[in-house]
Amino acid sequence: MPKELWKGNEAIAEAAVxxxxxxxxxxxxxxxxxxxxxxxxxxxxxxxxFVQAESELGAINMVYGAACAGVxxxxxxxxxxxxxxxxxxxxxxxxxxxxxLVNVMRGGPGLGNIxxxxxxxxxxxxxxxxxxxxxIVLAPASVQEAIDLMALSFDLAEKYRMITMMILDGSVGQMxxxxxxxxxxxxxxxxxxxxxxxxxxxxxxxxxxxxxxxxDEEQTNxxxxxxxxEVQNNEVRYKEYFLDDxxxxxxxxxxxxxVALSAVREARALGIKVGLFRPITVSPFPFEALSxxxxxxxxxxxxxxxxxxxLDDVLLAVRGRVPVEFYGxxxxxxxxxxxxxxxxxxxxxxxxxxxxxxxxxTNPRESxxxxxxxxx
Numbered sequence: 001m002p003k004e005l006w007k008g009n010e011a012i013a014e015a016a017v018x019x020x021x022x023x024x025x026x027x028x029x030x031x032x033x034x035x036x037x038x039x040x041x042x043x044x045x046x047x048x049x050f051v052q053a054e055s056e057l058g059a060i061n062m063v064y065g066a067a068c069a070g071v072x073x074x075x076x077x078x079x080x081x082x083x084x085x086x087x088x089x090x091x092x093x094x095x096x097x098x099x100x101l102v103n104v105m106r107g108g109p110g111l112g113n114i115x116x117x118x119x120x121x122x123x124x125x126x127x128x129x130x131x132x133x134x135x136i137v138l139a140p141a142s143v144q145e146a147i148d149l150m151a152l153s154f155d156l157a158e159k160y161r162m163i164t165m166m167i168l169d170g171s172v173g174q175m176x177x178x179x180x181x182x183x184x185x186x187x188x189x190x191x192x193x194x195x196x197x198x199x200x201x202x203x204x205x206x207x208x209x210x211x212x213x214x215x216d217e218e219q220t221n222x223x224x225x226x227x228x229x230e231v232q233n234n235e236v237r238y239k240e241y242f243l244d245d246x247x248x249x250x251x252x253x254x255x256x257x258x259v260a261l262s263a264v265r266e267a268r269a270l271g272i273k274v275g276l277f278r279p280i281t282v283s284p285f286p287f288e289a290l291s292x293x294x295x296x297x298x299x300x301x302x303x304x305x306x307x308x309x310x311l312d313d314v315l316l317a318v319r320g321r322v323p324v325e326f327y328g329x330x331x332x333x334x335x336x337x338x339x340x341x342x343x344x345x346x347x348x349x350x351x352x353x354x355x356x357x358x359x360x361x362t363n364p365r366e367s368x369x370x371x372x373x374x375x376x
Contacts, residue, residue, distance in 0.1 A: 023066045031114050096223075250263070251278075
């Protein structure tokens, strides 16, 4: 199909429709409101369900109900709105049903601002509500990638009976890019053996997240963990750029990774052996792939639009085998490529921190804060 000019939020909405979205429940909040606005028109045209709920709390519990019925369902929101959904997300996870949530992130904490940010990484990857449960988290860096990951989000949620979140900052949600939209899928209601689909010719099905017997709850937690191990084994996704001979490896997701790619290309033109590693699944995180790169790199540079949240996962993967540096812009500030290029050049001209094979003890967040303070 030919490429068309799509705005990120509207592209996500249309991609969800074409992936067979049957029901959407949401509440407006900038910078994701265009998803809700687009679906308020598009879904009724197709005879599918759209409800603007009275709040984010109402929306996620409507998602819960539709998911129990085996419906392909989603919601979307932005940072503080997603925070309000946490209890409902935990109930969905505890009931072991599939649901998709899109978070178009904005600056915070608190009410913050409507500028693009990546400060919800920990909320998505390590948070998401109370209790022990994992979730799949995808992080697109372009409008086309967001389109492609939308159908995958539903497929993964249904395959593993868990929540799939897509996190993107407001830049991707608001930008317009040429993109190719997939063909429309027909809605085929799957015959989920667990769903409360109203059939009369079978035993009653009851879905719940309550297990009053702690041993039953323990078995549920262990079942979720075994399923998560399948996800870790099969669903890790990332992209590599110029890594064949890279001595400095930049790591960034979403828009930060996209900006970093421009800096990497410019550094390459200057003769610096630098490459980019961009996680697409930030949960499960590509620990093993990053760990293997420590054998060739003299340094890693993590760049994010926050104060270093993915940084902690990179440090876990590296385990002190090479120095790790950090450059972040929090609060809704998007870094320019020349800022990241300056960091690459600084690392390139610095002496090697320690001999190969020795453990490196660094505090990349503290040294970054010192540099930011001096610059201010």
